[in-house]
Amino acid sequence: MAMSPAEIESMIKAAIPDAQVNIEDLRGDGDHYAAYVVSTAFKGKTRVQQHQMIYEALRGRMGNELHALALQTSLPPDA
Amino acid sequence: MDSHVTERIRQEVQSNDVVLFMKGTPVFPQCGFSAAVVQVLSHLGVKFNGIDVLQDPGLRQGVKDFSNWPTVPQLYVKGEFVGGCDIVREMFQTGELQGLLQEKGIQNQPAA
Numbered sequence: 001m002a003m004s005p006a007e008i009e010s011m012i013k014a015a016i017p018d019a020q021v022n023i024e025d026l027r028g029d030g031d032h033y034a035a036y037v038v039s040t041a042f043k044g045k046t047r048v049q050q051h052q053m054i055y056e057a058l059r060g061r062m063g064n065e066l067h068a069l070a071l072q073t074s075l076p077p078d079a
Numbered sequence: 080m081d082s083h084v085t086e087r088i089r090q091e092v093q094s095n096d097v098v099l100f101m102k103g104t105p106v107f108p109q110c111g112f113s114a115a116v117v118q119v120l121s122h123l124g125v126k127f128n129g130i131d132v133l134q135d136p137g138l139r140q141g142v143k144d145f146s147n148w149p150t151v152p153q154l155y156v157k158g159e160f161v162g163g164c165d166i167v168r169e170m171f172q173t174g175e176l177q178g179l180l181q182e183k184g185i186q187n188q189p190a191a
């Protein structure tokens with residue numbers, strides 16, 4: 001079962017309210033996405049920890065229903 | 080979590096400087112993400128121990144539990160989890176990966 005971009009975005013935002021989320025459907029197949037997430041919540045965290053926050057937000061869907069989600073996380077420029 | 084598997088992973092990442100848990104082997108990766116990490120490491124001339132999780136379902140799940148990371152590949156340097164494909168690629172592009180390897184005293188011979 002694939003996930004829709006809207007579903008991914010809303011799960012991320014539910015866990016990280018200030019997140020700006022940009023999702024790209026890489027192959028147009030609803031199964032290979034890239035997500036760019038910007039949030040002040042990433043401050044002081046390593047990349048591994050930032051990505052773990054996203055995976056936690058997706059509550060186990062990553063690696064299961066969601067086969068491929070390329071992630072890029074960053075802080076807002078003024079943070 | 081299976082403590083036998085956890086122990087095996089711990090031993091593996093502590094006794095080898097650079098370990099890549101991957102799908103397939105370094106010569107025949109079975110997944111594009113694993114292949115991408117192999118390519119980065121090979122490009123940097125880093126010697127690494129590639130472990131095929133497809134050969135062992137217990138290991139495939141175990142390595143995810145070990146690092147609290149939902150996907151394979153997973154790169155470890157000196158016992159420390161560095162990241163999956165996205166992070167390795169990003170760190171390679173910014174030069175951070177090269178810096179980390181140098182800092183940890185990993186020998187490498189970049190491809191000419």
